Amino acid sequence: SLFLPQVDDKRPASPPSNITPADDDTKEPTTVDNERRPDTLVPPDVKSETKSSPDTTPKAVASDPPNGEPVPTFTLAGHETSDDEDDEEDLPPPSFPALNSAQRASRPNVALAHPSAPTLMAPPAKPTATSSLMPPPSLKASNLRALPTNSQSSSLRIPTTGPLPNRGPVPNRNPSSSLGVASFSSLSNSSIKPPNARNKVQLTPGHSPLDWANLQRSGTNLSGVSSLQRVTPSMLKHNNGRKGKPAWSSYQGKVYNITPYLPFHPGGEGELRRVAGKDGAKLFMEVHPWVNWDNMLGECVVGVMVSEEQAPANVTSSLEEMD
Numbered sequence: 547s548l549f550l551p552q553v554d555d556k557r558p559a560s561p562p563s564n565i566t567p568a569d570d571d572t573k574e575p576t577t578v579d580n581e582r583r584p585d586t587l588v589p590p591d592v593k594s595e596t597k598s599s600p601d602t603t604p605k606a607v608a609s610d611p612p613n614g615e616p617v618p619t620f621t622l623a624g625h626e627t628s629d630d631e632d633d634e635e636d637l638p639p640p641s642f643p644a645l646n647s648a649q650r651a652s653r654p655n656v657a658l659a660h661p662s663a664p665t666l667m668a669p670p671a672k673p674t675a676t677s678s679l680m681p682p683p684s685l686k687a688s689n690l691r692a693l694p695t696n697s698q699s700s701s702l703r704i705p706t707t708g709p710l711p712n713r714g715p716v717p718n719r720n721p722s723s724s725l726g727v728a729s730f731s732s733l734s735n736s737s738i739k740p741p742n743a744r745n746k747v748q749l750t751p752g753h754s755p756l757d758w759a760n761l762q763r764s765g766t767n768l769s770g771v772s773s774l775q776r777v778t779p780s781m782l783k784h785n786n787g788r789k790g791k792p793a794w795s796s797y798q799g800k801v802y803n804i805t806p807y808l809p810f811h812p813g814g815e816g817e818l819r820r821v822a823g824k825d826g827a828k829l830f831m832e833v834h835p836w837v838n839w840d841n842m843l844g845e846c847v848v849g850v851m852v853s854e855e856q857a858p859a860n861v862t863s864s865l866e867e868m869d
């Protein structure tokens with residue numbers, strides 16, 4: 547009895563001690579991050595510079611001198627100061643051709659995005675290892691990233707313009723600014739061809755794709771069997787949809803009763819009957835590989851294909867009932 551209370555007392559005491567150190571650790575990193583952020587942020591540096599030189603660039607030069615010699619010499623004109631605070635676009639044209647070109651040559655990285663910024667940025671650029679240097683590059687990086695995104699969007703646009711499987715024959719829009727007339731004529735031809743090429747059939751009322759979808763959801767037995775069957779090749783061949791027999795077709799090892807789907811088939815009943823009593827994968831994939839057979843006929847599954855020897859007696863009896 548003595549051991550139990552002692553152990554209990556000790557255990558609760560230990561956990562708090564462990565917890566406290568963990569909290570301290572978590573707090574420390576957060577505080578460090580907060581401290582770093584203000585240091586890294588440009589605003590403080592800029593403010594100090596701006597205070598001394600709201601209009602005059604020479605102030606910025608004063609901060610720069612430690613890093614690069616050329617900066618102070620060039621900073622003569624107010625161009626750089628105005629560039630730092632304002633948009634670079636306005637100042638760049640004059641400043642670039644001006645004497646500053648030598649400086650920018652020494653600072654090629656910064657020059658592209660922000661010509662004016664380089665003066666302020668340049669000093670931090672050399673000591674990049676320090677946190678204070680980090681902010682300027684981040685701004686530049688964002689500017690540079692915008693350009694690649696544009697290129698990516700263009701690359702994405704290309705495939706969208708390309709042919710899609712369910713569009714039928716697609717006119718050639720790709721190359722041809724010079725061939726505009728020819729491509730235009732091809733467009734007119736293609737627009738005429740698609741309906742004929744697709745061989746779509748006018749479905750009778752109540753047999754639209756939506757009607758078929760609703761029928762599949764209705765819970766109606768569309769397979770024609772009460773349970774999944776083991777279907778032998780001879781059984782599949784037997785159920786070819788003729789003489790009142792159901793139309794079965796196999797696809798990837800599964801057997802489907804396509805009888806109820808015949809009047810719903812957009813390609814026509816006759817086309818669909820071509821796969822009755824046989825494996826329909828080849829014809830199906832030749833015509834419309836984008837169609838999901840299993841989704842379209844999910845409620846029509848009769849069973850799975852097996853070899854002739856694997857046909858159980860029970861299956862034969864069930865088939866006789868169906869016939």
Ligand code: HEM
Pocket residue numbers: 712743744745746747795804811812813814817818820821826829830833834837838839842843
């Ligand atoms: C047995 C499974 C089949 C299913 C579930 C099925 C389903 C479909 C569907 C959903 C469409 C409309 C496609 C669209 O609008 O993009 C379609 C169209 C068509 N199907 Fe089938 N089909 C089957 C078998 C066949 C077979 C075996 C043939 C021909 C031998 C065929 C010929 C066509 C034709 C010519 C069209 C119209 C042209 C087209 O839409 O691309 N189908 N079929």
